[in-house]
Amino acid sequence: xxxxxxxxxxIEEVKVDLKPVTLLIGKNSTGKSSLAYAPxxxxxxxxxxxxxxxxxxxxxVELDGVVRSTGVEKYYPVxxxxxxxxxxxxxxQDYRVPEGAxxxxxxxxxxxxxxxxxxxxxxxxxxxxxxxxxxxxKLLLAFTSSIIELLKTLPxxxxxxxxxxxxxxxxxxxxxxxxxxxxxxxVLIEEVAPLLNLITYEYEDPFTRxxxxxxxAPDGFTDLIIxxxxxxMIPEGSLLxxxxxxxxxxxxxxxDLIKYMARRAVERGLTLVMTTHSxxxxxxxxxxxxxxxxxxxxxxxxxxxxxxxxxxxxxxxLKVYEDGTIEELPDVEKAVALLF
Ligand SMILES: Nc1ncnc2c1ncn2[C@@H]1O[C@H](COP(=O)(O)OP(=O)(O)OP(=O)(O)O)[C@@H](O)[C@H]1O
Ligand SMILES: [Mg+2]
Numbered sequence: 001x002x003x004x005x006x007x008x009x010x011i012e013e014v015k016v017d018l019k020p021v022t023l024l025i026g027k028n029s030t031g032k033s034s035l036a037y038a039p040x041x042x043x044x045x046x047x048x049x050x051x052x053x054x055x056x057x058x059x060x061v062e063l064d065g066v067v068r069s070t071g072v073e074k075y076y077p078v079x080x081x082x083x084x085x086x087x088x089x090x091x092x093q094d095y096r097v098p099e100g101a102x103x104x105x106x107x108x109x110x111x112x113x114x115x116x117x118x119x120x121x122x123x124x125x126x127x128x129x130x131x132x133x134x135x136x137x138k139l140l141l142a143f144t145s146s147i148i149e150l151l152k153t154l155p156x157x158x159x160x161x162x163x164x165x166x167x168x169x170x171x172x173x174x175x176x177x178x179x180x181x182x183x184x185x186x187v188l189i190e191e192v193a194p195l196l197n198l199i200t201y202e203y204e205d206p207f208t209r210x211x212x213x214x215x216x217a218p219d220g221f222t223d224l225i226i227x228x229x230x231x232x233m234i235p236e237g238s239l240l241x242x243x244x245x246x247x248x249x250x251x252x253x254x255x256d257l258i259k260y261m262a263r264r265a266v267e268r269g270l271t272l273v274m275t276t277h278s279x280x281x282x283x284x285x286x287x288x289x290x291x292x293x294x295x296x297x298x299x300x301x302x303x304x305x306x307x308x309x310x311x312x313x314x315x316x317x318l319k320v321y322e323d324g325t326i327e328e329l330p331d332v333e334k335a336v337a338l339l340f
Pocket of ligand 1: 008009010011026027028029030031032033034035065066067068069070275277
């Protein structure tokens with residue numbers, strides 16, 4: 001599926017082909033997340049219709065904050081297109097939202113996912129404490145139908161709301177949702193219950209077999225669980241954007257995770273878009289091709305860069321060959337030279 005992006009954050013104009021597995025790699029601030037969020041934006045726009053509401057939840061700003069700018073000038077039109085789905089804005093007031101999206105649904109695992117899930121565990125606890133201490137607070141909380149609704153109207157910590165919405169959607173209508181009701185504020189707890197449910201999963205220490213609740217588990221493991229839940233539970237044919245899957249992980253764990261994600265994305269008919277800083281992630285993807293768990297035609301790797309001469313994102317495809325070699329490993333040699 002071809003993705004076309006114009007005048008969006010640091011991207012002047014790019015066209016990339018999204019494959020079942022697409023990896024965006026490059027130095028910091030080169031536009032990886034900007035590009036990865038673009039197709040997700042299409043899905044949310046098709047659903048919500050209101051551009052500024054979506055952008056406020058995604059970035060905490062409205063259209064004028066995400067249109068490509070030099071600080072002095074803003075460059076409209078903004079265009080994001082994938083398949084027949086097209087968003088176009090010729091000014092902050094004049095825009096057209098897509099009628100539909102090329103994917104069944106869209107899911108985003110932002111780089112802050114672990115903190116967001118910890119916060120989601122903390123908010124109901126905070127609610128409980130407030131109610132214990134002050135009965136009047138009960139009344140106040142009763143006006144807010146749920147924590148999700150609260151985050152929807154007051155965009156705190158974007159894109160936390162989308163993360164929670166995407167997360168709760170996976171569990172809604174499924175049998176194993178356990179509600180942690182608490183009197184009148186039941187609804188408050190109910191919306192975040194999937195995350196509470198998640199944290200009641202047990203973590204088993206790999207060396208002693210000690211069992212502890214997931215909220216006491218190591219970060220790498222918790223992040224792994226979050227990623228796995230999305231990869232397994234989102235509907236087939238969905239878009240899944242995962243920022244930096246390597247976060248909190250040792251290289252050996254990164255290799256396992258990337259191989260698993262690539263294989264399952266293809267098996268489940270997903271469009272998986274990942275951003276990364278990890279050369280190991282790139283090489284693990286190539287290894288997955290070599291081991292024939294996925295084919296070269298199902299993978300795309302793009303290297304993003306910017307320079308002082310041309311400050312907007314430039315993209316180069318890095319070919320992955322059947323024998324698991326990659327056309328070029330862009331920043332590795334430089335890193336090695338700096339270290340030795
Ligand atoms: N409206 C805008 N106009 C121009 N540039 C922008 C705008 N908004 C953000 N940027 C720039 O876009 C750049 C890329 O941001 P992005 O988050 O996509 O980078 P990234 O490659 O994901 O970085 P990291 O590796 O640190 O996560 C930033 O340097 C930021 O200054
Ligand atoms: Mg990023």
